[in-house]
Amino acid sequence: MFSYYVQLGVRSLKRNPWLTALMVMAIGFGVAASMITYSVFRAVSGNPIPEKSERLFIPQIDSWGPKYNLLGNEPPYALNYVDAMAMMRTHKAKHQTMLYPIGLSALPRGGQSIPFTVEGFTVQSDFFAMFDVPFQYGGAWPTSDDDQRAAVVVISRKLNDKLFGGENSLGREITLSGHNYRVVGITENWNPKPRFFAVWGGSSFGNPSDIYIPISRAMDLRIDTAGNNSCRGRIDYSDWDGWLQSNCVWVTPWVQLDSAAEVAQYRQFLEGYAADQQRAGRYGWAPNVRLRNVMEWLDYMQVVPKESSISLLVALGFFAICLINTIGLLLAKFLRRAGEIGVRRALGASRREIYVQYLIEAGAVGLAGGVLGLLLTALGISGVGLLFQPQIARLAHLDFTLVGLTLLVSIFATMVAALYPTWRAAQVQPAWQLKSN
């Protein structure tokens, strides 16, 4: 019976090719618009580290005071040097890292070569374990290297390919902006999206990092941040040391807290620290601290671009209109065949069978719309670069999930749209129809 209904469905679709084409196009456009915008939204709003996002926190301390704070008396986005170093020393969380983005130059071997830029972060040893950084060779430097301010570096697989032709280069030396570093680890290609740990100060969807060096070493070499540096109030520093002592914030701290108890403890520690600073006269205001986990932080920093949300909303509205359109057209199509339905009912077809037949017909329209939608989605995704920065546009792609989703959504939505028209079709009274003819 099923194949018979499919046959009937296909035949009926052929009977009003214009009406059918109209429906297929409406569904195709609607589903494609939704899927294209969804693919971007999915890429920018995902959880970059699902296994641990609940356990990684970014502590914030009010170092500016109520006069200069962000809207709603929110403390600054990052730490100043003094607070960052104090927290680094106290090491209250079991795992923690301070970080800031850097841009250095590297010189490939060979006399006539010209230097190129390498970008990365100054971090602490814990960074790699905390953020589950995968390694090709070697691993993180030992924590003792942080304390000894060692000249060590972890490089990316890509940089290793460029500098050493991809061979195991552990223990070799590289020169970055005139200083030598020993390679202790080579990461796999790793670049979480969004790059949650450097949303402020770095870039949320930036290129993968090439290098990581100990923050202690970077301080010795006076390597300036390549990211944001935000100062409020009177800027009274006049040299590097003055800058370090100033209220400019530029260091991002991260801690790993594995249980609710640890979180509570750490929050207490932060408040205690801020209270100490108040007592010491450094801060003239009451403790004002925040402790947000990864998703809370991404939300607070509004990482999802405005364009993405608005276009997703518009696309959903668009899809809704396409479906309303489809309901109307299906209604017209089904009711035009009231006579035919009457005959079938009179010959003994049950309401159920009418339902099945017409829903299958709608499903066929949905499938055709889905296929068209798939083509349009593929086309549209290649045009995402029109609206978004290349770093974001690169993230939107057509994968199996999206293909499946496109077809499913399209078939399902069409069948939902067909419920009312089908119900109307099944209500056709056989006797009445036969008589009126």
Place this chain on the structure above:
Amino acid sequence: MLQIKPILVALKRHKAGTILIALQIALTLAIVCNALFIIQQRVTRLQRPTGLQESDLLTIQSRFVGVADDGVAPLIRSDVLALRQVTGVEDAYATNSYPLRGGGWSTGARLNPDAKKPTAQTTQYFVDEHALATMGAKLIAGRNFNAGEIVVADPKSLKTPPQAIVTKALAEKLYPKESALGKPFYLGDDKTPATIIGIVERLQVPWSGTWTDNFNDNAVLLPVQLTSNFTVYLIRAKPGQLADITKSVPAALFKNNRMRVITGERGIRTFATVREQAYKSDRGMAILMGVVCLVLLAITAAGIVGLTSFWVGQRRKQIGVRRALGATKRDILSYFLTENLLIGIVGVVIGAGLAIGMNLWLVSHFEMARLSLVYVLAGVVLLLLLGQGAVLAPAMRASRVSPIEATRSV
């Protein structure tokens, strides 16, 4: 107009179809109004002038390798001199930023150094006496810097220099009632003032985001040569030589000093590229919304054609009867047009409410501007016309139904 009553009665019998068309018109109106509004806002933004003569401009970002900041000053000096010697180069200077670059310095400008709130927000461009000529910015009062006024300073120990050139927009904000020329103002929390020695007609800030909208044309030019190993060069080509110098200038820089990197995606850009990249998402959004509007209107029109055609088919017999009883073709035509107009009016009334509601929601969630009612009115007219246009073909077909249909069974 006499037909309204019978139309209402007839519509009652086609409730589902009527509601569907009205709903579709309402939703389409809501989206189209907001989309048109977004387009208008974005297009206005991307037409803003920078104050530069944008043709024949080239920008380069360079970072010296293995040089401490305090050793950079002579290197930048020598770079600039080398750039001015390149064939095809009209003029050049070194700076921290330029309009639409996408990164730079911003600070508050004050008349009273002890005021809590700055009088105006502004960007700072650190330049030399060649900057105005290179940018093609128009000096409308006062004078340019002279070579003796340019000071060399480390960005970490910067003090406000005694002279400054400001944009007209900033001058008027600082001194709304009198000429700002020769008057002092304070930058950031600095206690020493700068004196305004010149006013340029316009210079945009380095950013294009909406957060800069309230100080988009506020800029200060300061006679400072910053010593940071990261430097930006702005270069004006002789007319028609831009393509040539885009190749020869980087080569000249490397010849002057090999130990440097020309940095990343913003390394070498003509100003046309700078503008394109700065407004990429604005332009993209406008195009996307335009496409959405067109497809949406087409789909709505097609829906109306489809449903009306069905109604006409269904009512052939009744139409035949009316024709036989003396109704003219015009009567039939106007019946369907009026019917559609009634549905359309209900749709646009609901739609106008939806459009405003949707805009209020966008305003609260995405810091968008309030929708102007002109857009709602334009949308209403557009959709009513679209409905009448869409219904025309099926209505014409209906009017051609012959009275003989009355005697025929379907």
